[in-house]
Amino acid sequence: MTKTHTPFVDTLQSSLQKNLQTLKKLLPSEDILTYEFQTQDKVDCALVYADGMVNKELLGALVARPISALELKQKTKNEGGRVATSEKLVKTTARFPELKTVENIDDALAEILDGNTLLIVDGIKTGFIAGAKLLPVRAVIEPPTDIAVKGPREGFIEDVKTNMALVRKRLKTPDLRFETLRVGKRSDTAVAICWLEGTSNPKIKEQVAQKIQSMNIDNVPDSSYIAAMLAPRKHSVFRCVGNTEKPDIFAAKIAEGRVGILVDGSPIALTVPFLLTEDFQSSEDYFISPFMATIFRFMRFFALFVAILLPAFYVSAQLFKMQILPLGLMLTIASSVRELPLSPSLEMFVVLLLLEILKEASIRMPKYVGMSLSVVGALVLGETAVSAGFLSTPAIIIVALSGICLYTVPDFVETGSILRWIYLIVAGGLGPFGIVLLSAFLLYYLISSDSFGTPILAPFSPLIRHDLRDTVIKEGIERLAERPLVIGSPNRTRFTAQKKQGEEEND
């Protein structure tokens, strides 16, 4: 655990006032409140908590009220007069389901800051932690980035406990394990590693835990910080850690043998190891016919190639290799670009830049001005730029098509967008040779990239025939009875495939 303050090794004392003084000194902030009350026979007690983070009603009903009605001295005396007896009495009187004890001030501080409540009683050296945490959380809704027409619609939220429950709801097995680590010197963020015992590769789980524990960071506002720290190649444009906002996808990946990471404060869960083909899979693929899923996957691959390469090929065809285009199309393009003041590469650069700006603005702007921006973007900028002779119609069509195609693989938008720029620059300078050479370079880069010991281009390279069943081609559920080999799960069998009628009879 990493914390900003020096670990406070002192234990709680039996004097309530001394304990309160120490706590006030260590937590001087105004939102740390102390509620003092007395038992029936005038023993001083206090609840210490962070304002706005606890369920006060519950605390009053289950802790303060029962204890204030308690005759602590009298009952302790009746049962032998030992301090241990007082402790037991407090514990049994506070009818709180989530109650634990602390003796160390440092632990008590961590619990208070985490939203729990510390109960201290005069004369008892032990503090009681009531898990009355009530953090402001939003409802479990469908994530906007991962919408499914068919299939579950729940999405993760920012609260790690809720997210853990959403996973547990789907994997009701004692093998589902969570290990919570604290990361961030100042944020002290809870990071839960999630795995299925006996199914996930234990080496990967260990590696993940080790890497997370060794992180020296101030604040972890989102899981992307953890993903960046886990990535073996820090400056790569390709992701090495998978992410999802949907518990059904997360649970499916865990059940496949992957290791998951949930970060408090982030609705995006991480999974490792990551394969590039995961970006092309959608949760819906598993809820529709395998034929349709295969067609969709082919479409996604094709669309992505179009999105990344079309602007580059258009520029290189105009500048270096006109033969690529059929004669009729070439003449049409030639007539549209004849009087343009910009070179083909510069023109494409400008149109692509406009698209990126429009995209960026439409994400950030308030919804009610979105419509006007669409009008300004599409009509004013597009139409008038063409009629004024600044830009050509083919360039706008190509960039629009490329923009639409890129969104068929939402998880690849960031990488695809960067690659599109790189390809465009290379195509402007070197033509089709540059495009082919860059493709060769990227392929070679990808084949030599691993995510936690798993090649990210698997099962294509290295070729694993067994795992090809759920890549570009999506086979029927009965053919996916075994887990992918590339994940390295110790338990290969996902389910026992049902025998065909004829086979049963033979048996």
Next chain:
Amino acid sequence: MTDKTFLSAPENDGILGRQICFFAAFVLPVYKLLELPSVLSRFVGGDILLPALLQYILQTGVLLAILFAASRSEKPLFERLEEKFGKWTIALYILYAIYFLFTAVLPLLDIEKFVYAAFYDTAPTLFSFAFFFFFSAFVGTRGIKAIGRFSDLSLLLFVVPFAALIVMSLVEADASNLLPIFERRFEHTVSAITYTTPHFSDAVLLLPLIGNLRYKKGDATKIACGYGLGAVLSMVFLGVFYSLYSTIAPREHYAFAKIAQYFPALTVIGRIDLLFVYMLSIVLFFYAATPLHYAVDLTARCLGTKRRVWFAAGLNIAAFIFVFFCNKYYDALYAFFGNYLYPVFWAFAIVLPLLLLFLKNKKKELNNA
């Protein structure tokens, strides 16, 4: 026994039998689809398949010798060589590093010309091809494992465009152009064989891969079959190419870029065949970078270092300078290699690998294998 610290391969740098099989089947033939069809048809016309067949028989013999040596132990061949010859293996590695640099010359010159012809309608700048060496240097920095993985990918990158180009070219091909067989005198075939030795001496390109292979039962069959498949694909291509171009074949350079250009639908849909040519070019670039990679690998092995970046950069800069200054003398260099330097290829690609047949094993090892 030698101390293992200075020569042994890096950890986890393994390659699989299947990957070598794919390398032999789908990477090695790609260079033969470039300039070889035009060169062979210049010497033997319609008998284009005969010298190719004889060369392949010879190369298969060499490959079988290497595979025989590799199959006699579970230990990688290079490890056994190091145990057998001790520090003398360094000399062997250095000689082969130089040889691989030497074998890279013709492919690099050919590919440079091919790039300028197939990728540009306009005149490219002199330095355009220089960017290839960035790729080649990058390939050089990666281990043998990456070569294996790329070989897996070459199944897709080679088979799809190859099949598409052949299908497109079959429409206009006329197999009767290959008849009558044995039309030319045998001396022409012999000249074709000696002249095209640099193109065909490719079984030795499998040696560094097999040398790192931890042999498993059945690997030899897989690799030999892969090489056989590569030979069949090359010969199919040569046959289709000559069927299409016949007597003008010697003037049709960069064969795979031209083989499908008369496909009738291309006038309507544009030069879609170029997309397949470009796809195949990825494998071609990889092929050209491989000997340089071997040279880097062997040098790094000799020096016992894993930091290959500087070797890769240095060798590729040297190769770039060579190509940049020698492309003017392309024809002369080609003739020099074909007419005078073929004994070098025979020595390193045939004679020395055949000597592996005499590499004996310890009794214990033989029993284990």
